Amino acid sequence: MHLTNVLAQWYLENKRDLPWRKTSNPYYIWLSEIILQQTRVDQGMAYYLSFIENFPTVEDLANSEETRVLKLWQGLGYYSRARNLHFSAKYIVNELDGKFPATYKDLLLLKGVGDYTASAVSSICFDEAVAVVDGNVYRVLSRIFGVDTPINSTKGVKEFKLLALELLDRKNPGDHNQAMMEFGAIQCKPQSPNCAVCPVNDKCVALAENRVAVLPVKDKKVKVRKRYFNYLVVQANGFTQLNLRQGKGIWQGLYEFPCVESTGEIEERELMESEDFNRIIKGDASLKLFNPKMVVHKLSHQHIYTKFWLLTVDEHPAYKTPWKEVLEYPVPILIHNFLKDYLTA
Numbered sequence: 417m418h419l420t421n422v423l424a425q426w427y428l429e430n431k432r433d434l435p436w437r438k439t440s441n442p443y444y445i446w447l448s449e450i451i452l453q454q455t456r457v458d459q460g461m462a463y464y465l466s467f468i469e470n471f472p473t474v475e476d477l478a479n480s481e482e483t484r485v486l487k488l489w490q491g492l493g494y495y496s497r498a499r500n501l502h503f504s505a506k507y508i509v510n511e512l513d514g515k516f517p518a519t520y521k522d523l524l525l526l527k528g529v530g531d532y533t534a535s536a537v538s539s540i541c542f543d544e545a546v547a548v549v550d551g552n553v554y555r556v557l558s559r560i561f562g563v564d565t566p567i568n569s570t571k572g573v574k575e576f577k578l579l580a581l582e583l584l585d586r587k588n589p590g591d592h593n594q595a596m597m598e599f600g601a602i603q604c605k606p607q608s609p610n611c612a613v614c615p616v617n618d619k620c621v622a623l624a625e626n627r628v629a630v631l632p633v634k635d636k637k638v639k640v641r642k643r644y645f646n647y648l649v650v651q652a653n654g655f656t657q658l659n660l661r662q663g664k665g666i667w668q669g670l671y672e673f674p675c676v677e678s679t680g681e682i683e684e685r686e687l688m689e690s691e692d693f694n695r696i697i698k699g700d701a702s703l704k705l706f707n708p709k710m711v712v713h714k715l716s717h718q719h720i721y722t723k724f725w726l727l728t729v730d731e732h733p734a735y736k737t738p739w740k741e742v743l744e745y746p747v748p749i750l751i752h753n754f755l756k757d758y759l760t761a
Contacts, residue, residue: 419560420585420592422615427595430602432457435464437594442516442541443474446526449533450501454494457601463492474516477502478509486669486746493715493749499669500528520546531577540590547580548593549573552600557583558632559604562621566635641718644680646687647673647751648696649706649724649758653731656739658747666715671745673724681710681721698734701727706758713750724754 431437434457436448447467451460466488471477477485482502489498504526508516517523519542523534531549538544549557554567557579565572585592603614611623622628650656650673658671676692684703687693706724713720729735737745742755 419616419619420583423595423599424585424588424592426603426615427591427598431594431598432602435461435468440541442518442537444468445540446516446529446533446537447501449536450497450528451492453497453533455492460492463489474505474508475514478505482669483746487744490670490746490752491749495667495670497528500526503527504529518542520544536593539593543589545584545586545589547577547584547589548597549576549580550597550600552597552604553580554600554632555606556596556600556604559622559628560616560620562625562627562631564627564631564633567632568634638717643718643720644678644682645720645722646676646678646682647722647724647754648676648693649673649726649754650697650729650735651726652729652735654739655731655735656737656742657735658737658742658745666718667748669746670751671747672751681723684725687725697727697729698732699730701729703727706754711750711754713748720750722750724758 436444439445448460448464451464451467455463467477470484470488471480480502482499485498485502486495489495492498507526508514517526518538520534520538523529523537524531529537535546535548539546539548554576557563557576558567561579563575563579565575567573567576580596583592583596603609609628611617611620611628614620614623617623620628622631657674659674661667661670661672674696676687676690676696678687678690682690684705688701688703704726706726707722711722711724713722743759747755
């Protein structure tokens, strides 16, 4: 238990002053954990504070429109997190009479909650003896114990979970889990950790074997898909058109301009002759390319190469979004950044 005790002391001396560490409210802890999935603390902090201000209780979140939730989430990415958050809030209010699940097992019933989040909330809020394993914990355990099993393999997930459970301080599981995660976040960092001042450097197998830079191990990344979007930004006498993105793909529930997706970069003539363009655009239109250089928006499994085409057209019933209301819609950050440039040009 030497490692456990050392990390507990290190945490007391080095932990960051974060707002969700000043509460045991499971709603606030759950909210912070969902926001911080795939998001750095410095980026997620403002979103956490905004959500707490706008939805101070789980009932407030449940009773909100999804559009408002997505608008507040705008810019964080991985929007399924926001939709699942809203769905689960309604489940808690409507099915559980507003009583937040208090066990690991019951927390797993919430949409969007997996092993990590259920472990974090149940241990921090309810002192349940379950171990958290996130990216930071994988890194700490992999390096200290010299484990090279890929962390994104079935074998690796099980192996690291068992190792984390062996080390767990069952009397103080919440503090222990936060100590492990914090240690990985600010001491045992992904790149260039300061091993000289590490309190467990005498126990670290990776340091002894000069393998700090190669641990933890991850299986090969998924091949990145390239997509080409041509957004048609309608300018029709004070109106434009924003469409709700449907389906299970990226940006579900967000709004975007009509889009022609192509197999590669296309120019004006090819765009205007495409079947999709002529289905979308009513009447004659004059085109102007807003961004001569393609905008490349990188997601985890796909890179989106984007052109924004400004179309001046006559007023038509098909174009029903007033330009003065455009900023009220939740949109992907790709569209948000375009609007910032376009509306100030």
